[in-house]
Amino acid sequence: MKKIIIPLFFMVSGAMFSQVAVGTSPENNNRWTFGGGIGVGFGSNNYFYLSAAPRVGYRLTDDLEGGVLGSVSWQKSNSYSSTMFGVGPFLNYYIGRTFYIGANYQHYFINYKDKFYNYKMNEEEDALYLGGGYMQRIGNNSFLQLGLMYNVLWKENSSIFSSGLAPNIGFVVGL
Template identity: 80%
Template sequence: MKKLIISLSVLFSGLLFSQEAAETPMQTNNRWTFGGGIGFGFGSNNYFNLSAAPRVGYMLTSDLEGGVLGSVSWQKSNAYSSTMFGIGPFLNYYIARTFFVSANYQHYFINYKDKIYDVKANANEDALYLGGGYMQRIGNNSFLQLGLMYNVLWKENSSIFSSGLSPNIGFVVGL
């Protein structure tokens, strides 16, 4: 249920943003791209999550984009709270503006507090996501991206993440 709410929220906010972007004429000489996603979730034990992931890219060729992306996530529940920041480079290769192959590296800074045992911890973790997905045009030069990424650096018992697999929904303007 949490993933459904997050997905619908990101989709709705992106569609609102894309309506504004679609009204401006496309600039063919501008190679900069902008996008990202936002999300939130609710769950049992008063769980709440709020996240944002902005990105800025530059079209190196007509099909290859490189750039920087960031992420911030706040989570809290009756049992714990955490704040996580991530930043790193990405590379996307677009296939006929319908599919994309992607690689991105993220370095995460994590601040965690266990409310039950009164334990605080700070950690860092690296992630190298490889994957791809489908793109749907939603405006003049705006796209919805639906993809699946896998963190090839993920290790089951030593990662803060529960899985190496990461579905993603995002938006990009400027392609």
């Protein structure tokens, strides 16, 4: 399933970007938005973490935006490794280009391998994040977003995630 969804996601994103990039400018009232975030982490026991979360949106009104969000993350240490891919729709409402409230649904595909116990796991998990945050203008139509989301589907003993809270930092171009 991942072998189909990942290339399809990138082809659709590329097609949308190529349609928007040709012959458009801010004066043409382009309603497409692009953005996302990246993350990297290091720790003890040769721990390494890398993530990327691209997003493509469309401004339905001046203050309401909907679109598709994807995420890919890799974790590796001396004791385990994991890969996680997620994809789903999002909806954001902007308040004066200073604050936002949003919702996004993610369906995750998780591959985990414990090196000491020779244990492998392939799971899928759903998440529905609700929350909001602050926006800081960093250009004409570009913003830095700082927020906090909560996964309302999170259950303590049955989730791959350690908590339902998810802080987020990202960039949006096109608002």
